Amino acid sequence: MMSGPKGCEGSLSSLQCSLCGRKGEELFEVAGEPGRCCIDCSADLAAEDILAAEIDSGTLAGRNVGELAAEWEELAARILQRSQSAELGPY
Numbered sequence: 001m002m003s004g005p006k007g008c009e010g011s012l013s014s015l016q017c018s019l020c021g022r023k024g025e026e027l028f029e030v031a032g033e034p035g036r037c038c039i040d041c042s043a044d045l046a047a048e049d050i051l052a053a054e055i056d057s058g059t060l061a062g063r064n065v066g067e068l069a070a071e072w073e074e075l076a077a078r079i080l081q082r083s084q085s086a087e088l089g090p091y
């Protein structure tokens with residue numbers, strides 16, 4: 001449970017990426033994610049999001065999304081791997 005003061009950000013160094021656990025990085029809010037992520041993770045998550053949306057709309061339109069799906073899987077695996085290698089604290 002988080003109950004920090006609102007409207008006032010604490011020092012960046014006390015925060016860590018919610019995905020890879022990297023500290024001392026500038027963190028960004030990512031839509032659909034509970035915490036904040038470093039630039040690398042937020043970029044990957046954003047790309048994953050975009051791919052997923054493209055796959056969705058492609059599927060609806062009856063297009064072949066095999067290539068996109070493969071790309072998405074690769075990306076998702078990389079993100080998962082990164083979050084598992086972090087294993088920091090009780091999050």
Ligand SMILES: [Zn+2]
Nearest residue numbers: 017020038041
């Ligand atoms: Zn990160």
